[in-house]
Every structure is written in C-alpha cells, then in structure tokens.
Amino acid sequence: MSLPVSPDESVETRRIGVFLAVAYGVAWATGLTIYATGGLVDSPELLPGLGITLATVLLPTAYMFAPAVGTVVTRLATGEGWANLGVRPRFRPSWRTYALAWFVPALLTLVGAAVYFAVFSATFDPELTAFTEAVRAASGGELPLDPWTLVAIQLVAAVTIAPLINALFAFGEELGWRGYLLPKLLPLGRRQATLVVGLVWGAWHWPLIAMGYNYGFSYPGAPWTGFLAMCWFTLTTGVFLAWVTLKSESVWPAAIAHGAINAVAAIGALFVAGQPNPLLGPTPLGVVGGVGWTVLAAWLLWRSEVFTASPPLAETAGEVTGDATTAEMR
Template sequence: MKRLFIFLGLTFVLTWIVEFTLMANGGLSGPYAYIVLAGIMFIPALSVVITRLITKEGFKNFGLKPRFKGHIRYYVTAWFAPSLLIVCGALFYFLISPSHFDLTMSNMFQLYRAQGADATQSTLMASFLAQVVVGLLFGPLLNIITTLGEEIGWRGYLLPKLMEMVSGRKAVAISGAIWGLWHAPVIAMGYNYGFDYAFFPWGGILAMIVFGFFAGSFLSYLAIRTKSVLPAAIAHGSLNGFAAISVWVTIGQTSPFIGPLPVGIIGGFGLIVLGTVCFYLIGQPTAAAASDANPS
C-alpha cells in the first residue's frame, strides 16, 4: 500500500503540475503542446523507478521481459486488434449516420488548401491509404517508446500491486479508472472531447474513466496472460496510432461521445466488446492467478 501511494502520488503530482502549467500557457493550442504530452507519457515509468528506489524494492519483475514462447497470439492480437476494431467502430457509426461519411475527404481537402498544400483527390486518397498502412503495420512500433512509459506504470506496476490485495477484476477496474482519471487536466483542455458539451469538463472526464476501464481491461488481459507489459505497450501504440483515422472521411458536426472516434460509445463499440470479454476472462482462474499478476 505504501508503494502504491508513493507511485500514484508521484505520477499524479508530476503529471498534473506539467499539465496545469501547459493549461496556463495556451493549452493544447500552444506550439509545443503535443511534445509536452508525449513527454508526460514517460512520467508513470519514471515514478516506478523513483518508487522502487525510495522503498528499496529493487528492479526485479519490471515487466520488460518479452516472453514470446507460447504467447505469440497475444502479440499479434495486440498489434492488429485495436486498429481493426477502430475501423469496425467507425464503419458501424457511418452505417448509422451515413450523412457524416465523405469519401471525397472534403474537410481534409480544405485543411490542405488552408495550409498552402497542393491537394487533389488522388493525392488525398494516396495520403489516406498511406496513413492506413503505416498505422496498421508500423503504428505500434513507432509509438512503443512513449506507450511503454505509461504501461510500465499502469500495467507493469499498479496492476500487479492491486492484484496482491483484491481480485483480478477489481484490480483491473480500479487501475482502469485511475488511468482514465489521470487524463483529467488534458480532458479539461479539450483533448478527445472538445469543449462544447454539457457538464464540461466533468462529463468528458467521466467518459475518459469509462474508456480507461474498457481499454484498460484489454491491455491488462495482455499483460496478465504474458506476464509482460510489452504486448500492452504494443496494443496501446496501435490504439494511439490509429485512433484518428476516421477523421479523414468524416464530414459535418459529430459528437465525440458518440463517434466515429473510438472514444465514442458507437465508434468505440468494438473496443467496448473486446474490453468486456477480457474483463470476463480475467475473472477466470487461468487468467487471474496471482502468479500471473507479476510481469517480469
């Protein structure tokens, strides 16, 4: 419990100091905002290191051992499932709201023109297809350094510690909620949900906590099954790299709470289903054994 309090205290205090400073200096519209946000992703891992040094815990079971043997299917799932489910969620949304689907990518065309780029329908389509291929095949690898910064903390340290005290499902639910709450200041800056919604920013913060539960259930399942944070970091990287792909073919005013982005209830339908299944499986004896709770 002492180690948990130290880890969470460090993670939240350091993160929120940086984010509230960012908020006071232009928020997400600042020129270096996304560089700062990328740096923030390393804070959970840094907090783990500091906590282990303070408590003299050492660095055994740090969670970085790959453990490929017998677990390749989890790595393949981590690499491709988030991207494919994001596409499925977006397609589901566009089937329900076809007026928001625009294969001509007119919004992106206007954005290119506003930036002085010489955009044509063919160059837009080529750029879109390139984004799809890069996101699907290379997104997890390109993002893994920053996502490891988070996963070492959330699924590599917090989750195992919780699983020593409560059941697997409770540990996953608590860690997912904490992970979602950790994003509160950036949600208040308009990240994911914008500003124009009822109960701002509390509605967005609550939605992020719910998203943290479902996405966290999937990431936790990967970490528990493989006893490593690497598959969770891969899946997290896939999620981050592909999350905004539907923006290319979206037109009109949409609600981020609905879709087509994966943080919406319809756009994220595939992730919700997968997270629910993983949450159920974590409660089964083979996935919830205490020995599986300690990545090494």
C-alpha cells in the same frame, strides 16, 4: 513480472500511494505548465515553422512518462528494488499475444467507426471534404495524392510501423499502469484490479481533457462529460491491455497495443461531415465508436481464463499450452 499467487495477499497501500502521488503529480504539473503557457492551442513554438510547440514536446515526454517516473521513484523510495519490472519481452512464448496487441486495435477501431456511421449516416462524408481541405491548407493548396490514397497510406502505416514507434512513448504509461499498479492491485482479484487501473488511468487524463484534448470544447456538458467518456474509454481498452500483460507477463504487448490504439484512433474522423458529438464517435473515444472495445472487454472479463481462473493459475507451472506456459496464459 511476478504475479501474486494468492488472493489473500494484502494490497501494498503505501507503495501504491507513493506511485500515484508521483504519477499524477508529474503529469498534472506538466498539464499545469502547458495550461499556463497557452494551453494546447496557443502553446509557444520551440522551432518556428515546424509546428513543434512546448505542448507537443511535453505531452509525449513528461506527461506520458509520468507513470514510469512513478514506478522508479516508488521502487527507490520504498526500497522495493528492481525485480519483476515486467520489461523482458518474452516474445518467443507469447508471439500470438504480440500479434493480437498489434492488430486488434485497428480492427476494433474500424468496426466502431462503421457502427457509428451506420447509426449516424448523415455525418459520413465519402468525399473526405474536411480532410481534403486540411491537406490542401498544409500543402499550400495542392493535393500530393488522391484523398483516399492518403487515407490508405495512413491506415497501412497504422497497422505496420506506427504501433512500434508509438510503443516507445506508450511504454512510459504501461510500465506504470500495467507493469506496476496492476500487479499491486491483483490481491483484489484480477477483474477488480483491471477495472480500478482503468479508472485511475482515465482520471489521470483529466487535465488534458479540460484543455480540449481528444474531445475539444463544443460537446454538451464539457468538460465533465468528457471526463466520464475518457474513463469509459480507458476502462474498456484497459481490459485488453491488462489481458495482454497478464497473458505474456510483460508490459511490451500492452505498450504495442497502446501505441496501435494511438496510431489508428483518428481514422474515422477523416470521414466526418459537420460537427458531430465527439462523446459518441466516430473515434473509439466515443461511446458508439468504442462499441467494439466495450464488447471485447465484456467478453474477456467474463469468458477469458486470464480473469476467470480460480485459484490463480500462476500457482501452476510447467504445462505448455498454446503460445505460453499455463501460468503465463492465465
């Protein structure tokens, strides 16, 4: 992925406009289809008895791949070509970045959940009552294993195989947001570009939030406060996703990190008692549950050379430092 080497380069507004029109158009049209056919709750079953509904098919395909479609359509419509897609894995020089992308989401999710339950201790249920009842209902009344064992299995899966599996679906978003839109906005400055992409990514989720995805319907100020909470979540996590993309010059670390976030985000909710405010936590989509992401985002924006180097270090080539060349790391 080629990155701009001069802050004086102009922002390609026409291509950005085409990309956003397609990325939002395809996704929001998919959201409208889901809403018109029963929403997320009453979506028609495609395979009766297996829980596979129209919504569960459209969300990871048409909705999540809308930014990738936007990338392809924009390149075709504007004659941009296929250079600098950012799809080369570049694993060998960037393996440390891949490792961080894989494991940091789980660490920050657990930290956020711990902070949330420390602040709102009355909502913590070590007996896993709600989770146990849900498992019993799904299994016909019998628990296949101890609830804590089931949680441990989920956590192990979330830090081993799940990030890779989820990355295949998250790739559709990352090819668009971090692979196409972020480089197009870099003439604004790396910090500014990263924050703009985070907000654009958050607003893109709004039709789903309006249908109760992530936060439900019972929180104060729904759905408007849910819109804001989602933007805060994408703003903070988006800094890390931009960081691993710029550091590796590949969208794959961001896809893996995105997949890891999706894999582990709900762990804290298994320990919840009652009906806490989802805008606060315990998942990282809440302001308190996401405190780890907020701290990391602030540190990266103000301390990491990926965002602070001036002039842009993509001008420098050939020095090998750490797991990448100097140009790659910055």
